[in-house]
Amino acid sequence: MTGRLVKYSDDIKAKIDAYNSLEPMEKKGSYWDKTDDSELTKAKKHIKDHYILTQDYTCPYCRQRNEVDHNAVWDTEHIIPKDQYPQFMFSPLNLCVACKDCNQSKTNKNVLKNPTRKTLPTKSEDYIFVHPNLDEYKNHIKILKSSLFFIPLDSKGKETIEICGLLRFLYRFTDYGNISLEVKNKIGLLHKELMDAKTGIEEHFILSCIEDVVLRGKEIAKTSHLEAMSS
Numbered sequence: 563m564t565g566r567l568v569k570y571s572d573d574i575k576a577k578i579d580a581y582n583s584l585e586p587m588e589k590k591g592s593y594w595d596k597t598d599d600s601e602l603t604k605a606k607k608h609i610k611d612h613y614i615l616t617q618d619y620t621c622p623y624c625r626q627r628n629e630v631d632h633n634a635v636w637d638t639e640h641i642i643p644k645d646q647y648p649q650f651m652f653s654p655l656n657l658c659v660a661c662k663d664c665n666q667s668k669t670n671k672n673v674l675k676n677p678t679r680k681t682l683p684t685k686s687e688d689y690i691f692v693h694p695n696l697d698e699y700k701n702h703i704k705i706l707k708s709s710l711f712f713i714p715l716d717s718k719g720k721e722t723i724e725i726c727g728l729l730r731f732l733y734r735f736t737d738y739g740n741i742s743l744e745v746k747n748k749i750g751l752l753h754k755e756l757m758d759a760k761t762g763i764e765e766h767f768i769l770s771c772i773e774d775v776v777l778r779g780k781e782i783a784k785t786s787h788l789e790a791m792s793s
């Protein structure tokens with residue numbers, strides 16, 4: 563996995579060394595957002611371009627692929643949030659790119675088993691969620707492609723789904739205009755997936771998702787019915 567991590571050229575390294583040698587009190591997450599520092603801008607571009615390519619234009623959390631030339635569609639992501647842990651700002655292991663939706667949902671949520679750690683945790687078991695550079699995604703989450711359902715296979719998977727808001731794909735679907743038809747189709751797809759479920763845990767999760775879709779669909783149908791009555 564380490565072969566995929568970003569490497570720094572001498573001039574970028576000098577810039578990062580200067581930041582790392584600041585006193586702990588002087589290191590702040592907001593340093594990353596400075597716009598008047600061309601050396602910082604260069605380092606940031608290098609990091610972002612590197613991870614877009616090594617991740618093959620794919621978000622490590624929702625696994626959605628977005629092959630767009632303009633790198634503004636991606637956020638450089640500090641896996642351990644830079645606001646609480648500015649000392650890990652340029653650590654290659656702590657960097658990746660993520661889609662804006664996942665990054666926005668993740669914000670400053672805790673991802674560490676031991677949040678008081680002072681040094682960079684380097685093992686998979688130090689993290690409560692699926693680490694983009696340390697974990698194999700498919701061991702923790704199964705994606706049902708036809709319906710964009712995310713099934714947690716263990717606690718890391720479950721935490722990732724929560725931290726990154728991956729159930730948003732389900733809710734987006736139930737917000738469509740023609741509720742009853744869409745909900746029906748959705749449940750039809752889920753039903754097929756349910757037939758292919760290989761373990762009890764998969765089956766249980768699909769069933770609870772179906773229930774969720776039905777409830778949401780009913781709720782929306784009720785609201786639109788009331789709105790129609792009052793107009």
Ligand SMILES: [Zn+2]
Nearest residue numbers: 621624661664
């Ligand atoms: Zn994403």
